[in-house]
Amino acid sequence: MTKEVFERLLEEKHYKAIKSIFDTMNPVDIAVLLPEFEDKQLVLLFRLIPKESAAMVFTYLEPEEEQVLLEAFTDNELKTIMDDMFIDDTVDVIEEMPANVVERMLAAAGDKRNAINAVLNYPEDSAGSIMTLEYISLYPTMTIGDALKKIKSRGVHSETVNTCYVVEKHKLLGTVSAMDLLTCDDDEFISDVMEDNPITVTTLTDKEEVAQLFNKYDVLTIPVLDNEKCIVGIVTVDDAIDVIQEEAEEDFQKMAAIAPTDKPYLKTSVWNLWKVRIPWLLLLMLSATFTGIIVSSFEDALSRLVVLTAYIPMLMGTGGNSGSQASVTVIRGLSLGEVEAKDIFKVMWKEIRVSVLCGVSLAVACFFKIVVLDGMILHTEGVDKLVALVVALTLCATVICAKIIGCVLPIVAKVLKLDPAVMASPFITTIVDAVSLLVYFGVAKSLIPALA
Amino acid sequence: MTKEVFERLLEEKHYKAIKSIFDTMNPVDIAVLLPEFEDKQLVLLFRLIPKESAAMVFTYLEPEEEQVLLEAFTDNELKTIMDDMFIDDTVDVIEEMPANVVERMLAAAGDKRNAINAVLNYPEDSAGSIMTLEYISLYPTMTIGDALKKIKSRGVHSETVNTCYVVEKHKLLGTVSAMDLLTCDDDEFISDVMEDNPITVTTLTDKEEVAQLFNKYDVLTIPVLDNEKCIVGIVTVDDAIDVIQEEAEEDFQKMAAIAPTDKPYLKTSVWNLWKVRIPWLLLLMLSATFTGIIVSSFEDALSRLVVLTAYIPMLMGTGGNSGSQASVTVIRGLSLGEVEAKDIFKVMWKEIRVSVLCGVSLAVACFFKIVVLDGMILHTEGVDKLVALVVALTLCATVICAKIIGCVLPIVAKVLKLDPAVMASPFITTIVDAVSLLVYFGVAKSLIPALA
Numbered sequence: 016m017t018k019e020v021f022e023r024l025l026e027e028k029h030y031k032a033i034k035s036i037f038d039t040m041n042p043v044d045i046a047v048l049l050p051e052f053e054d055k056q057l058v059l060l061f062r063l064i065p066k067e068s069a070a071m072v073f074t075y076l077e078p079e080e081e082q083v084l085l086e087a088f089t090d091n092e093l094k095t096i097m098d099d100m101f102i103d104d105t106v107d108v109i110e111e112m113p114a115n116v117v118e119r120m121l122a123a124a125g126d127k128r129n130a131i132n133a134v135l136n137y138p139e140d141s142a143g144s145i146m147t148l149e150y151i152s153l154y155p156t157m158t159i160g161d162a163l164k165k166i167k168s169r170g171v172h173s174e175t176v177n178t179c180y181v182v183e184k185h186k187l188l189g190t191v192s193a194m195d196l197l198t199c200d201d202d203e204f205i206s207d208v209m210e211d212n213p214i215t216v217t218t219l220t221d222k223e224e225v226a227q228l229f230n231k232y233d234v235l236t237i238p239v240l241d242n243e244k245c246i247v248g249i250v251t252v253d254d255a256i257d258v259i260q261e262e263a264e265e266d267f268q269k270m271a272a273i274a275p276t277d278k279p280y281l282k283t284s285v286w287n288l289w290k291v292r293i294p295w296l297l298l299l300m301l302s303a304t305f306t307g308i309i310v311s312s313f314e315d316a317l318s319r320l321v322v323l324t325a326y327i328p329m330l331m332g333t334g335g336n337s338g339s340q341a342s343v344t345v346i347r348g349l350s351l352g353e354v355e356a357k358d359i360f361k362v363m364w365k366e367i368r369v370s371v372l373c374g375v376s377l378a379v380a381c382f383f384k385i386v387v388l389d390g391m392i393l394h395t396e397g398v399d400k401l402v403a404l405v406v407a408l409t410l411c412a413t414v415i416c417a418k419i420i421g422c423v424l425p426i427v428a429k430v431l432k433l434d435p436a437v438m439a440s441p442f443i444t445t446i447v448d449a450v451s452l453l454v455y456f457g458v459a460k461s462l463i464p465a466l467a
Numbered sequence: 468m469t470k471e472v473f474e475r476l477l478e479e480k481h482y483k484a485i486k487s488i489f490d491t492m493n494p495v496d497i498a499v500l501l502p503e504f505e506d507k508q509l510v511l512l513f514r515l516i517p518k519e520s521a522a523m524v525f526t527y528l529e530p531e532e533e534q535v536l537l538e539a540f541t542d543n544e545l546k547t548i549m550d551d552m553f554i555d556d557t558v559d560v561i562e563e564m565p566a567n568v569v570e571r572m573l574a575a576a577g578d579k580r581n582a583i584n585a586v587l588n589y590p591e592d593s594a595g596s597i598m599t600l601e602y603i604s605l606y607p608t609m610t611i612g613d614a615l616k617k618i619k620s621r622g623v624h625s626e627t628v629n630t631c632y633v634v635e636k637h638k639l640l641g642t643v644s645a646m647d648l649l650t651c652d653d654d655e656f657i658s659d660v661m662e663d664n665p666i667t668v669t670t671l672t673d674k675e676e677v678a679q680l681f682n683k684y685d686v687l688t689i690p691v692l693d694n695e696k697c698i699v700g701i702v703t704v705d706d707a708i709d710v711i712q713e714e715a716e717e718d719f720q721k722m723a724a725i726a727p728t729d730k731p732y733l734k735t736s737v738w739n740l741w742k743v744r745i746p747w748l749l750l751l752m753l754s755a756t757f758t759g760i761i762v763s764s765f766e767d768a769l770s771r772l773v774v775l776t777a778y779i780p781m782l783m784g785t786g787g788n789s790g791s792q793a794s795v796t797v798i799r800g801l802s803l804g805e806v807e808a809k810d811i812f813k814v815m816w817k818e819i820r821v822s823v824l825c826g827v828s829l830a831v832a833c834f835f836k837i838v839v840l841d842g843m844i845l846h847t848e849g850v851d852k853l854v855a856l857v858v859a860l861t862l863c864a865t866v867i868c869a870k871i872i873g874c875v876l877p878i879v880a881k882v883l884k885l886d887p888a889v890m891a892s893p894f895i896t897t898i899v900d901a902v903s904l905l906v907y908f909g910v911a912k913s914l915i916p917a918l919a
Contacts, residue, residue, distance in 0.1 A: 166650060176646045252704055314552070384752075
């Protein structure tokens, strides 16, 4: 269904037709469609959504449209929507709204208000902040029949019945799956069919760690416990997928020297793009002062053998690429929990061997490339075997330094509780540039008599 | 439980104790533990795993250990394990095994053999290749009571009952959730409670696209249809998470100029790391020949004003960083489906404006940095306002070129059906390096009378 169809129907006031089209559409698709309309039409269209999908559509809208709707809602409409929304989704909305809207929302929250406040108070990025409080709890002394009765009366208010939680005095004893409920006999006891030792997290567990548990154990929900081992909520797999995506995007942005932002590119203003990109560019430009100073201090040597300048871009480029190969590998390893800080010596030993292999192969290729291509074919002035040797040796040393720096810095950042991804390519490139120039001029001065 | 505990128990032949420890452990944790033992102990330990988790543990092992076990299994053991494994997991194992093991497995597959062959024949990276055939199908004319009876008899053989599929002559009509089955009355008809219009994919849909649908619609399973709209299998959310992770890691590797590999870093041999890293390093080193030629052709000018050399690293570094900011943003946008090829002009127009903003701000900062820091404070030889102007103008032009090249190349790659991620930073850096040097020397020659 395209925007034009709905515009036509709105114009001709075929509201019933719109209602029945909405009835066949997935709520997510309605939420993708609505933002294309201006505020007044948006509110009108939203009111035509069937009651059973309205809350769902609302949670999938962007904050801008949510605010427009919240401000247009009557108190009654607001209450209906909030009654149908899950606590975790409600908290997501509240976090993006201005104070006056939040106030109205909390006033309309009724008996959910305390629960909402509890979730709002957990630290950002914690399991508590992304959990939902709507889950089904069963007791060990219930039979399957009792459990089914309880779910029939409560089920529609819980985010998922795929896993139910068996508790005793709020302490989590185990889980019962929908599969168990559907396939066991009515008179069996919950305590006999439940799975012991479920995977759990605490309210303060980092949400990235929670997401990795979903990936490792292939579960659909993970219960969240407080300090007393009492269950306070559950995290569902759809939230875990969001976290995995967000964290990967953040790492991509940091590695490209961009300040993290979670807006889709095409919806981000030019001004905002500038704001997230300029700080690192400025910092890295200024830090290049060091490379400038190094080059200047060898001006004398360079003016006597200008051909050396021609290889600076290649040396720095290869150094940068080698370093970022090591750093990106280690940063992702740290993010995914495959590499830990205690592995630093294992990682270094591995990178030293890889870098020697890479360095030597590149140096050999580079030596022959310079002698044959630059010297014999292109007849570049000043190129001889000695220059080729200087460049090749520098290249080998640069690659080795770059890989060691590239693998060590992210781990050091992790130990210092900084973000390893910030240590990625651009930062490492600046350091590697300086090191490779120092090596280059050092080797040149000691091997080429004319420069001594 | 640490390796030492199990070694001690094995030594003293406390097999019953090991059995009861395994009984309390999550199958995934057992699968993480087993590879620490040598082959003979591995087989012995595996035979002590409770029957109901053995197949699960097996699917979570690495291919090396799976092969050891498969070769040690009796025909009976092999059949038991394969009976308990889901088709998608079985196919994953088969794809990693040598021919003789595959033969034995297929021979033991019994009536699953045709299904396994069907999945094996779907193209790599298609929905068909990751789907499972174990799902529950219901008919529209059944009552909830009939459905419950069917699930009781079949349920344990299906990967999930959280969503059941309503079919008529194999054509998919809708879905019924476990929630519906648990909360509706026994005499209601399936056709009355089912959801119409489920999200579906075809057997040939790219698996990355499938994963994005899970993310967009927050569903737990997606049915896979053939050309005749008949349901042939389902993809489950745990496989979707694996795809999302794999694709992100592949993009990370390509952006860091590493050939894709899916082994964890610490388990990859030095030799293999060298193999995935050296091709791009060699290619990029050789392509730097162009920058070398450009620098050489301006040797004359450089020898007359050597200070110009000092700014080459900064210009190339900033150009590279600006370009990769744009390219990484666009590449991820393409991967996530937020940006499409048809948006190329929108993207270019946005990047042109952002790059002018970034370029001008960097140029102004750079001009004053050179005049004040390099000139007045460090007294670098040859630095004056004219040199500062040349460098600042070049910097601005370089940033603008870099961002335009950075945003256009990935989209062009997409249109040419190449992988956009391969166009990432290292490749773009090489082009930007060449462009920025040409601009630099061009501007220098036209503005500085001494070089003309």
